[in-house]
Amino acid sequence: MSPPPPVTTSPSAEDDAKDKDKGKEKGKPKPKDTTGTQSGGGVTVTVTATAPGNTTTVTAKPPQDTAATAVKRLAASDPSGRHICYRAYVSGRGWQKPVCDGTMAGTTGQNRPIKALNIAVHGVDGSAGNAFRHSAKPVDGRGEWQPSWTAVTGNGKNYTIGSPKKDAPNMLGFALNVGSGEICNTIRLRQRDWGGRVCSKPRPDFVFGGTLENDVWLEAVKLTV
Template sequence: MSLWTSLEPASATVEPGSSTQVRLRVRNTGDVVDEYRFEPIGDPAPWTVIEPAVLRLYPGTTGTVELTFSPPRTPDATAGPNPYAVRISPTEHPDAVTVPEGNLTILPFTEMRAELVPVTVTGRLRGRPRLAVDNLGNTELTTSMTGEDTGDRLSYELRPGNTQINPGRAHFIDLTLRPKRIIWFGSKEQHPYKVNLQRAGVPPQTIDGTYIQRGFLPRWLATCLGILLALAITFAMLWFGHQPHVTTRAEEQMEQAGSPLAPSPSPQPPLPPTPSTPAESPAAQPQPSQSPQDNGGGGEKKPEESKPPVETAATALHRKVREDPDAPHICYRLRYEGGQWSKPACENTLGAYDRTGPPITGMNIAASSVDGVSAQAHVTDASGTPKWLPWTPVRDNQDIYIGADGDYPPFMIGLNISVGKFQICHVAHFHLTNSLGELVCDKARPETLFIGTNDNRKAIDGMFLYIKYV
């Protein structure tokens, strides 16, 4: 061994979103001038910078390099001890590789995001929104949920009432709202309410929503019933209150019959002639008919040209279901920069993966026999920090669209997706690094599958999805 190394300190602590430095001292104990190359190894390697990356030392001399650790404030920076190492490769002796090891402790942080889907629900006897809770921290999150409103007009049922969420994951909580008073007739009423998410040691986080309660019977029906009742009462009063006046003119008629000068009655007008039967009527003259293609000038009218229907993910999914109705399926399209859509792809095997190249700005997804699918896009932002767009849920066999609008919107760097049954699996391809991600699968709801990265520069240019059900 012609190299001596020392990490100072061997163990370091850093908070996500900040940085810390460790010094690596290197001494050439050999008898020739040598050049050493340094490479970080371990989980902290993606956010480790070594300066200088190459060091040239004469025999018996000592050099120093600085290791800077900058873990991001994301779930990728796992809280707790994170072992790391530095591979030192000599140029003159390539087989004599040295790997000094150290330990980096990342401090925990908690960050939670929650939203109601949808924010406003409408119903007569109940409303059923869903609460999506994302753990954006690097440690397990435990929270409990309660509901409240002004005036205590609603009752709340949350399933489950408390949950534990792993870093980088999201859970869905089913919320059922029931009004304590039924509106039989009349217009709708708005009931603002709040869902409180309580965590240990921090103030509760409040999510606002609105429940619109409609009348059990529409107002127009109550108006019609009132009018009918008033007409019935009026008719009954007129019927029972009317007394007919009866008189006789028999004496007057007898006097007229006994008078010799009484005028004779006038003759009755002749009855109209009886219409002849159809057999006696002259045949109807045929009217000149005009062909639908006549167009008034004798020429044929050409049919209007129609554009072929757009083939969406649901269109391709319906064909797949007809071919194999017993298995779940998922189909999807990719929207590229400029607004152009790819052809739908339906995947149930890894061999069908294909990549076209340009970064994508949105997706169109449809799935069958999975009890509904929900997704949200993770897109680039001019500030340098990517942002999440809202969740979009749909039922089986329907199209779901995620991403930003427009021909040149922000690019997608990832997405969250969940299904109600089976497992959802993916492989992603990244445009900047021209690299293919690993095949990752996740269980059905309340679990969600995160696809992509949290790096604002690494847009996705290829995607492969399939349902794992055996």
């Protein structure tokens, strides 16, 4: 079978077709001429990529060790025991690490008052407290209580008396209670030696530690239940 005959056009038709093609090319955008780029007859396209920004690696800080986390560790190994853990916010130092069951919190002989105590208990049917603090307008040379006691706080939960805020007044003393058993404290005041151990029965009783004197602050404390 013979191939189909070629299609022929007249010279005038070819000229008209060329003129139309030239007109179309004028309306088309011309590809960018990229120097030094060779192509097999195709169009060269230049793509500009934005480099990724700098990345910063952030290392997550471990959770803060509080009185509650400390007392939970004790309770895990001694669930039937009675425990109290606490930490002091010391002026110029910040929060100390928690200690438990009669270990000292605070400092001695450094003129650094305690501004707050963070406390947690286990096995005593909850605990509550209040802070006695320096007063800017003392009456009879005495400090003043915070407006109210904390709520009774159950096993393994934090409560705080006093305040860790920058301009918070110094603690002069505190009152604490428990729901069962007894709670005891031993304290040290500014420029004084350790006092004797003082204890109280369950609520509504409470134990007081410290001083009422407005110019003497709490430096160190030991608590037991």
